[in-house]
Amino acid sequence: MSSFWENLDKFPRFLISVLAGFFLTTFKTFFKQLKNTKSKISLIVVITIIIITTYTIIKKMTGIE
Structure with missing residues (x-):
């Protein structure tokens, strides 16, 4: 049961990194277009x-x- 709570503790970091990666890859193309x-x-x-x-x-x- 302790491994469950350890995995649950790691979820917010995972979610933040996924969202940051999504926005960085999405907006990278927009910034190239703005030149x-x-x-x-x-x-x-x-x-x-x-x-x-x-x-x-x-x-x-x-x-x-």
Whole structure:
């Protein structure tokens, strides 16, 4: 039973390292894209569209007008 608790104690460190690795690998490509001006503008447009779409969907789902 003690090995169970030892493994459970290691889980938060594992979760943090997995999340950090996910965000680092995901945003690494975005930072490479931001070096080019055309890519920067298109990336800003795409992110804006995603935010507006998500906001609209959540607004419609909750019924807030």
